[in-house]
Amino acid sequence: MPSPLSFPPIDTGALRCREVMRRKTIGVFDSGVGGLTVLKAIHQRLPLESTAYLGDTARVPYGPRSPEVVIRYCIDNARFLLNQDLKLLVVACNTASAVALDVLQKMLAIPVIGVIEPGARAAIEATKNNRIGIIGTRGTVKSGAYQSAIRKQRGNVELKASACPLFVPLAEEGWTDGPIARLTAARYLAAFDGFGMDTLVLGCTHYPLLRSAIAEVVGEGVSLVDSAQTTAAAVEELLDFRGWKAEGPSDAPPSRHYFVTDQPEPFADVGERFLGEPIRGIERITFPEF
């Protein structure tokens, strides 16, 4: 009979590791409040997980900035969040996912999930006629990130992408229904007239707030792919696969931490609508080189 010491140490190590990993935190960052829609979806789907959110509000928006600038900002954000005892990092920003995900995945030892790949996968699952529309910020659309993520998985799709820059300020202002939201949605979505899509990707973390105005314009025949929901699903899938999911009473109660790089008050005011609950205890941080 083998002595206990002869058991392969890898198993107990992996088990111990899983126990440790289950208690660790999910880190989420965005340039501002938008990623809170992703965090909200994570909280709803995985209520036992501890989370740490960083909104880089001193340098928002990332959309119009050049790739090298965005990559630099993302590295700053990741470096800060890594000190929060993470098991997983979510890049809850389309611009950052399009531009910096590869770099972060190569740099970091923990898994890094962006918002584009899950949205692309959900769009392919949703479409029946292989005609998919994509809306996002000017930067996301121009980057072609959704287009190439979708084409990588399925070649025979017709894609059309269009930018809706006013959706972000409308969502932040809270004007998410009423005539101005509807007219703005109608004006932007006219770009898809005659395209015949059955699926539309909301390729910006702000857009779930405008979901009903968008749905009204495109009609019932078009499935809306909400990248906040699909990203939360991808997070769950990864935690399940690795056995890292927090498991309730035996683990510590989940913590929620919020960090910003500029004033906490406007973040709290606007962010509440995005998170769907009040945001308390926001901590302002400064990057050394900023």
Next chain:
Amino acid sequence: MPSPLSFPPIDTGALRCREVMRRKTIGVFDSGVGGLTVLKAIHQRLPLESTAYLGDTARVPYGPRSPEVVIRYCIDNARFLLNQDLKLLVVACNTASAVALDVLQKMLAIPVIGVIEPGARAAIEATKNNRIGIIGTRGTVKSGAYQSAIRKQRGNVELKASACPLFVPLAEEGWTDGPIARLTAARYLAAFDGFGMDTLVLGCTHYPLLRSAIAEVVGEGVSLVDSAQTTAAAVEELLDFRGWKAEGPSDAPPSRHYFVTDQPEPFADVGERFLGEPIRGIERITFPEF
């Protein structure tokens, strides 16, 4: 009869100085494209002047940032433009004028003009019933800069200020007329219902583009004070007073320089509407510590 040498040397010095100063450049900075409305007004009023414009597009917008961050950015901008052989610096940004004008005026040897003081003066000249409305970004309104600049010059005025955050993205998107602009203007300007103002200060460099939608809502009885125009007038007044105005053929032909801190293309695309003419030869700069 005194020899020529006995003339007070200060005069020839001042004259020589004036000749030199006439040929120097007017520096203008803003966080982005908005200040181009001020530059446009300067070009129209003072077509012989050389100008250098810096749009700090890598760090736009300044509105939501804290005063100490904005001051730091403004010092960077001023320091860069000072190398362009300036006679005068225009802070063509309401947020920066509200927060950093004092600091820059104390730091720099050349005169520094902001957009708030000229707008406040013009509002006082325009009002007959001493009821003045002010619109601007959330930051400008909250700073109370227009309110205190107006009250400093006239005590017995009724002031009401309200923020119109969507005006900036509407102007940048080029949606400056039509139903969305009108509905947005009507919704924001409803804040002034019953106030009885006869003067409204457009306290943001983007707002002149929405002038006709705003005028339609407030009606003919309300004078609109355009801070781009009033700032250009203040620049001319100062140059006249000092004898520093460029004087045509005898001076070198005026130059126009444009600098940005992020990608030139979006600046050129959006800026053209603000400047009213194509913008060529935009140079991208980097701050050492940025």
